[in-house]
Structures are given as structure tokens and as C-alpha cells.
Amino acid sequence: MDTSPDGVSVLGLGAMGSALAAGFLAAGHRTTVWNRTPGRAAAPALRGAVVAGSAAQALTASPLTVVCLSTYDAVREVLEPLPGAVAGRTVVNLTSGPPVDGQRMAQWAERCGAGYLDGVLMTTPDRVGTPGALQLYAGPAALFRAHEPTLAALGDALHVGEDHGLPSVYDTALLGLMWSTLTGWLLGSALIGADGPGGGVPATAFTDVAARWMKTVETFMRDGARQVDAGHTPGGQFPLDLHLMTMDVLVHACELRGIDPQLPRAHRALVHRAVMEGHGSDSFARLIGYLRDP
Structure with missing residues (x-):
């Protein structure tokens, strides 16, 4: 398993998680992947990713692990039995959920001696890795700066504050802005057409x-x-x-x-x-x- 400074692991290989792995690989980062359904690791493996046999192996393979699962319950189910594997490492969680879940995960990571950033991707999987793909992160600013060069492989990485609940709030607020704007645009298109x-x-x-x-x-x-x-x-x-x-x-x-x-x-x-x-x-x-x- 790779433990180089720019190594990164990705837990979760759904549509978005697979896009994250592809973005890291395209940027030249040594990438380790894991998924509960092993078959989904085939595509990243063909691109050069190392396939871990377990979540623990993926966590210990890299100083930085990016998690993208379906729910925070799934995140807790995978991570909480592995406090020793996250100790001394940084976990970046890009799973969608309410603000309180991000705050609780940060408390758990602190008890384990791990760094933790909560985040959200304001884009679709096909846009991951493009310059304008907005990513929002919250947590200690120094921790974000330490991993910003790696996270920049996914697009435009932005630190929004120390409170780990902020990405979730930004997510819903920005989606509200998007829907209002798109509805106004459609009204204008209908009117002028x-x-x-x-x-x-x-x-x-x-x-x-x-x-x-x-x-x-x-x-x-x-x-x-x-x-x-x-x-x-x-x-x-x-x-x-x-x-x-x-x-x-x-x-x-x-x-x-x-x-x-x-x-x-x-x-x-x-x-x-x-x-x-x-x-x-x-x-x-x-x-x-x-x-x-x-």
C-alpha cells in the first residue's frame, strides 16, 4: 500500500465516488479504493488505482481518505469500528446529510486522534475534476490548507469555516438559489419564445x-x-x-x-x-x- 505524501484513498465507489477516484488518478495521485461491493472497483483499477481488501486497509494506505457513501449511517457503519485505522490520518467526508451529522463525525474523529473535514460537492459526477467544479469544506483551516493541493484535483476547493455543519447548510442554500435561478430562466425562455x-x-x-x-x-x-x-x-x-x-x-x-x-x-x-x-x-x-x- 502506498503511503507517499500525496497518496489518497477513496471509500465508496458509487457514481460520485468513482468520479472522485478518477479525478485523483488523472491528477497523478497514487489512489487506493475500496467499496463494499467489490465489483465496482474494477473501473478505477483499470485506471491504475490500488484496490484495498477492506476499509481498514484503505484507511491505512494513505494519509488522506475521502469518504463518499450513501448516508451518514453508512459512514458510521464503516468507520466507527476502525478507530485505530483513522488515528493520525485525515478523513474528508463528502457524504450528504444534515449539519448535526457532520458535527458528530468530527467529534468522533477527534476522539480517535484523526483530522476531519466535512464537505460537499456542488457538481455532478461528470464535472468532477474540471476547474469550476465547486467543493466546500469545513473544519480546521490549517488541516484544509495541508490537503488543499490534493483536493484541488477535484476542482475548485473552498474552505467555508471551522464549523463542520457549514457544508450542509451551504448545500441547501445554494440548491435553493439554483432552483430559483433555473425557474426564472425557464420563465424567461418561455416568455421570449x-x-x-x-x-x-x-x-x-x-x-x-x-x-x-x-x-x-x-x-x-x-x-x-x-x-x-x-x-x-x-x-x-x-x-x-x-x-x-x-x-x-x-x-x-x-x-x-x-x-x-x-x-x-x-x-x-x-x-x-x-x-x-x-x-x-x-x-x-x-x-x-x-x-x-x-
Whole structure:
């Protein structure tokens, strides 16, 4: 078994775990793999991975072990009987679960004398190893820095804090952002592609323009984030009064073109409530108060 400084072991060879092993191998890391169903190790073995006969062998083969199993229960089932195998090594857990599970695993690893990072992969298996594949990790910053060069083989590795529960919270928050954005994009594609004056635009053409527009949306987000953190939300040149007028136009456009107006109506209802309660001169960031206390 390899014990070189850049050696890494991967426990779990489902679709994502296999992609992790492939990413490490492609980057030149000596990679040891293990899976409860041995047959799944065949593909990584063909790429040059060493197949361990047990989880304990995989853990002791490398200074760093990346775990990617179906649930935290499965992680505990595999790791907790092996405290001696993790002692003095680092475990990176990329299994999805609630924040408390990451925190409990960190406590277990500390009792075993092991380093522990909890993480989440914000990508699909086919994107693992590409430059923009976002990975979020939490735990001791020094521990992350020590293994960042190895984890960078999987994509864009980012440390988000010391609390091991943070990756799970980021995961759900970012997925919420993704679904809201994708739904808005689909609404725009439906609206601009509908029959009528100025319509019939292909979704690909609309998306080329939308991608440029997202750069402006990012500035709105960054300006709004500073206001949220400061607790002060002046509207400036784009107050909620103006948002409400623009949303009225969008709802009307959807109704004219036969597009379901439910989504823009929901946006308008939230802004309308804030305006009616005297916040028309505030910015869009003012709405976070309604989301925090509905």
C-alpha cells in the first residue's frame, strides 16, 4: 500500500465516488479504493488505482481518505469500528446529510486522534475534476490548507469555516438559489419564445443574453449582501416601488402571451406587502426580513 505524501484513498465507489477516484488518478495521485461491493472497483483499477481488501486497509494506505457513501449511517457503519485505522490520518467526508451529522463525525474523529473535514460537492459526477467544479469544506483551516493541493484535483476547493455543519447548510442554500435561478430562466425562455410580437426567440439565444445579464445581477447580490449584513437597506436608484412597477409589467406580459404568471405573481405579492407596509423606498434586500419572519 502506498503511503507517499500525496497518496489518497477513496471509500465508496458509487457514481460520485468513482468520479472522485478518477479525478485523483488523472491528477497523478497514487489512489487506493475500496467499496463494499467489490465489483465496482474494477473501473478505477483499470485506471491504475490500488484496490484495498477492506476499509481498514484503505484507511491505512494513505494519509488522506475521502469518504463518499450513501448516508451518514453508512459512514458510521464503516468507520466507527476502525478507530485505530483513522488515528493520525485525515478523513474528508463528502457524504450528504444534515449539519448535526457532520458535527458528530468530527467529534468522533477527534476522539480517535484523526483530522476531519466535512464537505460537499456542488457538481455532478461528470464535472468532477474540471476547474469550476465547486467543493466546500469545513473544519480546521490549517488541516484544509495541508490537503488543499490534493483536493484541488477535484476542482475548485473552498474552505467555508471551522464549523463542520457549514457544508450542509451551504448545500441547501445554494440548491435553493439554483432552483430559483433555473425557474426564472425557464420563465424567461418561455416568455421570449412565445408566439406574438417580438417573440419566437430560441432559448439558446435568450440564454446568451441572460448569461451577460447575470453579471449585473451579481452586483445587485453583492450590494444587497452588504446591506443585509449592515441591517440598513436604502433603495437608491432601484427601490422596491420601482421593482413593483416592473413586476406588474412582467405579470401582464405573461398573461398576454399565455405563460403561467404564478411565479411573477408570487414575487409581486412579497414586494407589494413590503411597499404597503411603508418600505417602498428600501432596496430589494429589505425583503429578507419577510423571509426570516414570514
